[in-house]
Every structure is written in structure tokens, then in C-alpha cells.
Amino acid sequence: MRFLSGLMLLLPLASPFAQAELIDEVNDRGELRVALSADLAPFSFKQEGRLTGFDVELGELLAKELEVKPSLLITDNDDLLSGVESGKYDVAIIPAAMPPEHEARFDFTEPYSYTYLQSQVNLSIPFQKGNPAFQASLNKALQRIKADGRLxxxxxxxxxxxxxxx
Structure with a gap:
């Protein structure tokens, strides 16, 4: 009986639902960690010593909609996605299409921008796989900034x- 009751105490820890959702971590931390590349005008670049650009302002809008502070972190292109995958960053705002093979490694928001090169390219925000509540929160934030015209x-x-x- 003692073994059974001990096992019952450990079962919730083994459950996949016991893992904290990324949205809970973001809320507990009070900030959204946004990975950006620098020197990609007009997306993210330094002007008069201040980080600015489309991706910068998008990250700030998303954090505001999530009711947390934005933490805008400049990194090199090699670290953008690996940093998201490892949990170093919550999201990466990258002004480029993600190759299909990235769908196995990341979840994505709905598209926030569409560009046309040789064909239509949908830009979405990657984040750690397996965080449906975070995905829903980001998508709702994007929908609000689309609906009111800010995007x-x-x-x-x-x-x-x-x-x-x-």
C-alpha cells in the first residue's frame, strides 16, 4: 500500500501535462524574450545607438499584448533558432521563410506578413514545439494587432x- 501511494504521488510528475507551458514561464518572468538579428534594415538595426525596425516594434507590440515587458535580444543568425529550441529565447522574429523541415523542430504563429519573391512567402514566428497555450496567446495577440490596424x-x-x- 505504501508503494502504491508513493507511486500515485509521482505519477503527476511523469505526466506530459506536468510540464509548464511556455506562456506560464513568460508570465512568471514578466517578459517575452525576443531573439533578433542586427543589421537587417528595415527589420532590426541600430540607429543612433538604439535598436529599431519592423521586427523590433513587432516584438514590442506582442509583449504589450501579452501584458509583459519585451526583452529584445540581438544574436547572430546561427543562434536565433537554436536559442529558441533550447529555451534561451521565447521567440525569434526572422524576416525570412522557414524551410518545411523546421516544422518538425518548431511550432509557429499564424503568418504576420506576406511577401512575394518568386512566390508568396508567409512570415511566421517560431517558438519551442509543444506549447499550444503559448501558440494560442501569440495568435490572439497577432489577431488583435491586425484587427485594430497596428500591424x-x-x-x-x-x-x-x-x-x-x-
């Missing part, structure tokens, strides 16, 4: 066009 205005400001619609 279109941001796109117009930095990209010279509204790239929020396919």
Missing part, C-alpha cells in the same frame, strides 16, 4: 506597404 501601420511605416494580407 498594417507598422508594415506601412517600415516596409512601405501593407504586407499583412496575402
Amino acid at each position: 498594417a501601420a507598422l508594415s506601412q511605416k517600415w516596409l512601405g506597404q501593407d504586407s499583412t494580407q496575402p
Whole structure:
């Protein structure tokens, strides 16, 4: 009986649902850690010693919608995705399409921007796999900033066009 009661205490720890959701960690920390590349004007770059650009302002808007502070972290391209995968960053805002093989490694938000090179490219935000509540929170935040026109205005400001619609 003692063994059985001890086993019952350990079962919740073995459950996949016992793992904390990323949204809980973000809320507990009070900040959204956003990985960005520097020197990618107009997306993220330094101007007069201050980080600015489309991706910077998008990260700030998302953090505001999640009711946490933005922590904008400049990193090199090699660390962007590996840092998200390891949990060093919560999200990476990357102005490039993700190759299909990344779908096995990351979950993504709904697209926030559409560009046309040789074909339509949907830009989405990658984050650690297996965080459905975080995904839902980010998607709701994106939907709110799309619906009230802030994302279109941001796109117009930095990209010279509204790239929020396919």
C-alpha cells in the first residue's frame, strides 16, 4: 500500500501535462524574450545607438499584448533558432521563410506578413514545439494587432506597404 501511494504521488510528475507551458514561464518572468538579428534594415538595426525596425516594434507590440515587458535580444543568425529550441529565447522574429523541415523542430504563429519573391512567402514566428497555450496567446495577440490596424501601420511605416494580407 505504501508503494502504491508513493507511486500515485509521482505519477503527476511523469505526466506530459506536468510540464509548464511556455506562456506560464513568460508570465512568471514578466517578459517575452525576443531573439533578433542586427543589421537587417528595415527589420532590426541600430540607429543612433538604439535598436529599431519592423521586427523590433513587432516584438514590442506582442509583449504589450501579452501584458509583459519585451526583452529584445540581438544574436547572430546561427543562434536565433537554436536559442529558441533550447529555451534561451521565447521567440525569434526572422524576416525570412522557414524551410518545411523546421516544422518538425518548431511550432509557429499564424503568418504576420506576406511577401512575394518568386512566390508568396508567409512570415511566421517560431517558438519551442509543444506549447499550444503559448501558440494560442501569440495568435490572439497577432489577431488583435491586425484587427485594430497596428500591424498594417507598422508594415506601412517600415516596409512601405501593407504586407499583412496575402
